Every structure is written in structure tokens, then in C-alpha cells.
Amino acid sequence: MAKSFKTFLKHTAKDFHNQSVNPPVVRASTIIFKSMLDIRKTQDKAKKNPTGGHFDYGRQGTSTTHVLSQILKTMEECHHVFLTPTGFGAVFLAIFSVTRPGDEIIVADPAYNPTRILTQEFLKEFNIKTNFYNPHDLKTLEKNINKKTKLIFVENPGSNSFEFQDLNKIIIIAKKNKVYTAIDNTWGTPYFLKPIKLGFDMSIVSATKYYSGHSDVMGGSLAVNKRVFKVVDMANKITGLRLGPDDAYLITRGLRTLDVRLDKHEKNSKEVANFLSSYKNIKLLYPHKKDSFNFRMWKKYYSGASGLMGLKIKSKNKSSVIIFVYSLKLFGYGYSWGGFESLALYQDKREQGNRQFLNLDKDEHLVRLHIGLEDPKDLIEDLRKSLRFIK
Numbered sequence: 001m002a003k004s005f006k007t008f009l010k011h012t013a014k015d016f017h018n019q020s021v022n023p024p025v026v027r028a029s030t031i032i033f034k035s036m037l038d039i040r041k042t043q044d045k046a047k048k049n050p051t052g053g054h055f056d057y058g059r060q061g062t063s064t065t066h067v068l069s070q071i072l073k074t075m076e077e078c079h080h081v082f083l084t085p086t087g088f089g090a091v092f093l094a095i096f097s098v099t100r101p102g103d104e105i106i107v108a109d110p111a112y113n114p115t116r117i118l119t120q121e122f123l124k125e126f127n128i129k130t131n132f133y134n135p136h137d138l139k140t141l142e143k144n145i146n147k148k149t150k151l152i153f154v155e156n157p158g159s160n161s162f163e164f165q166d167l168n169k170i171i172i173i174a175k176k177n178k179v180y181t182a183i184d185n186t187w188g189t190p191y192f193l194k195p196i197k198l199g200f201d202m203s204i205v206s207a208t209k210y211y212s213g214h215s216d217v218m219g220g221s222l223a224v225n226k227r228v229f230k231v232v233d234m235a236n237k238i239t240g241l242r243l244g245p246d247d248a249y250l251i252t253r254g255l256r257t258l259d260v261r262l263d264k265h266e267k268n269s270k271e272v273a274n275f276l277s278s279y280k281n282i283k284l285l286y287p288h289k290k291d292s293f294n295f296r297m298w299k300k301y302y303s304g305a306s307g308l309m310g311l312k313i314k315s316k317n318k319s320s321v322i323i324f325v326y327s328l329k330l331f332g333y334g335y336s337w338g339g340f341e342s343l344a345l346y347q348d349k350r351e352q353g354n355r356q357f358l359n360l361d362k363d364e365h366l367v368r369l370h371i372g373l374e375d376p377k378d379l380i381e382d383l384r385k386s387l388r389f390i391k
């Protein structure tokens with residue numbers, strides 16, 4: 001009987017050797033062999049089957065990281081999943097693998113700000129030029145493609161402004177122009193969206209967020225198709241990017257409940273979104289308003305929504321919006337998201353980044369909420385009390 005994915009997450013990675021329901025944490029730099037012949041046999045196996053977990057040195061991983069990679073491969077329905085020490089490491093690996101001096105890349109304007117800085121400021125030093133496209137005007141994407149263009153880097157939905165894009169159209173444009181595609185899928189995770197199946201070459205998830213789910217570990221994953229496997233594998237080896245076995249173990253543990261947590265994040269977020277939608281001074285940046293383009297694009301591609309949302313708040317008084325955020329009792333103030341707890345953040349100029357296509361009037365402010373796994377009634381009550389401060 002074919003197991004559902006939810007069942008797979010609970011039953012996978014058992015250690016039958018030690019009769020344990022969880023895999024052991026194998027920490028290793030040196031891997032011990034019986035002889036040089038034995039080493040060569042392992043290396044030959046690795047050559048024939050590069051994704052099979054045949055390691056001759058700890059930098060390539062151990063059985064603990066291999067187990068995690070295999071679980072994510074099943075979830076992503078892809079050729080292979082590379083593991084990195086942070087989500088941003090996976091962003092870097094994707095871009096570094098397919099670009100060389102003289103190339104150009106095109107990045108979604110609302111990409112995560114460090115991704116924008118990496119592409120726009122750092123890659124410039126290596127003679128790699130970045131253009132940004134408007135996520136709701138794909139003509140700006142096609143217009144920017146030329147003979148030097150190597151990669152389209154998508155993030156969906158956009159960071160801070162939460163635009164949902166027509167992903168199929170992007171893939172068609174990329175294929176027509178023979179350009180690689182990568183997407184940052186941290187918001188949806190492959191539980192809600194499977195980008196490699198859709199046609200992307202590479203898909204990034206920050207495992208720091210929902211995969212681990214407990215705000216106590218960092219990691220990243222880069223899922224790839226067959227087309228790019230070799231170049232990414234080479235770049236991965238050269239950069240030495242490696243996820244430690246203890247972090248891999250914690251991420252595997254988090255994945256056991258990924259479906260349960262994401263279903264609950266979605267349920268809580270919908271209740272909070274319904275509550276917030278009655279406020280005239282707030283525009284909700286979350287797929288809930290059925291007649292919007294964003295909602296249609298979300299519905300077309302995703303099977304669910306996670307717990308991260310934006311609020312565009314209209315107020316001539318910036319301090320009052322900040323007081324609203326500071327006075328929340330159940331929402332911690334800080335970066336990151338995807339853990340069990342609710343968080344809030346005022347998105348100031350520095351958090352927004354140097355955006356070209358951010359539609360934000362002078363009297364509009366961005367606040368990001370991560371809706372956690374608390375009782376939504378308590379979250380709503382907390383928001384109700386603090387929203388009174390906005391003038």
C-alpha cells in the first residue's frame with residue numbers, strides 16, 4: 001500500500017540495527033576502512049551512484065545527514081537534496097553553482113534582503129551583474145534577459161511584501177531562453193509547493209524555519225533536478241558547505257511533525273487574518289482575499305498557506321505603529337520565523353532593502369507577523385488590545 005506523506009514522515013529513518021525509532025547521530029571526520037582497496041571500492045560506488053551516501057570523508061556527510069537528505073528528496077520529489085549549514089548557504093550554493101564572471105542574473109525584486117545584497121553588491125565584485133524584476137509584471141523579467149543571462153532567481157511569496165507570482169510563466173520564459181531557474185520556497189516548503197516537479201532547476205528551503213520548527217537550529221536545503229546536479233555537486237564539494245550531524249538530527253526530528261505544525265499554523269493564521277481584515281487601516285498581505293491576483297496565484301500553485309504574513313498599515317504616525325508592535329505580549333520581537341511561537345517585526349527601511357518595485361506610500365508601514373501554535377483566541381485578544389495604539 002502506498003503510504004501517505006504524513007505517514008511516511010512518522011515512520012521513516014528508523015534505525016533497525018540499534019532497534020531505535022530514530023537514526024543515530026554519527027559524528028565523523030575520519031571514516032575507517034579495512035584497506036586502500038576498501039576505500040577505492042567506496043569511491044567507485046560513489047562515482048557510479050553519487051547520491052547514494054557512499055562517503056570516504058566526513059566533509060561529504062555521515063549516515064545522519066544522508067537520512068535527512070533522503071527524507072527531503074522524497075518530500076521534494078527531486079533528483080537530490082544538498083544540505084547546507086544555513087538557509088542562506090543554500091541560496092549562495094544555488095547561485096555560485098551556475099554563474100561565472102561575465103554572466104548576468106535576474107532576481108525577484110522582493111527577494112530576501114541578504115539575497116539582494118549578495119547578488120547586487122557582492123557578485124558585482126566578480127563581474128556578475130544583477131537585474132531585478134517586478135514580480136507582478138513578468139514583462140520586466142523577459143525584457144531583462146539577454147545572451148549573458150544564466151539564472152532567474154525567484155522567491156515566492158516575496159519577502160515583506162508577499163507577492164505571489166505566476167510560476168508557470170516564469171518557467172516557460174526561462175526554458176524558452178535556456179536560463180536556469182532557482183526559487184526560495186522557505187514560506188511554503190515542499191509540503192505546500194513542489195517547485196522541482198513544477199519545472200524549477202533548484203529549490204531552496206531555510207531549514208532554520210519550519211523544518212526544524214523550534215527556533216533552536218540553523219540549516220538549509222537545496223533540492224535539484226538532474227540537469228543541474230553535476231554543477232551543484234562540484235560547487236558543493238569546492239565550497240565545503242556541510243551541515244553538522246547534530247543539526248541534521250534536530251531537523252529530522254522537526255520534520256516528524258512538519259505536517260501537523262504547518263496545518264495548525266495555517267488554521268491559526270486564517271483566524272487571525274479574518275480578525276485583521278475588519279480593520280480599515282490594515283491591508284493584509286496574506287492569501288485570504290479571494291478576488292485578488294495574489295490569492296489566485298496562491299490557489300493555483302499551493303496546497304496550503306504557512307504562518308508568515310504582512311500587514312500594510314496606514315498611519316501618519318510611525319511611532320504609534322511601532323508602539324503597537326512593542327506592546328504585543330504574546331508576539332516576540334525578533335528576526336526569523338517558522339518556529340512554534342508567534343513573532344512580530346516592524347519592517348523599517350533596513351529590513352525592506354533597496355527595493356525597486358515596493359508599492360509603499362509615505363504613510364504606509366510594513367509589519368510582519370509570524371502566527372505560531374498558540375491558541376488563536378489569545379493571539380487575537382493580544383492584537384486587539386495593541387492595535388488600539390495606532391493613530
Ligand SMILES: Cc1ncc(COP(=O)(O)O)c(C=O)c1O
Binds near residue numbers: 086091206
Ligand atoms: C525567505 C528566506 N530565505 C532564506 C533565509 C535564510 O535562512 P537562514 O536564516 O537559515 O540562513 C531566510 C531567513 O530569514 C528567509 O526568510
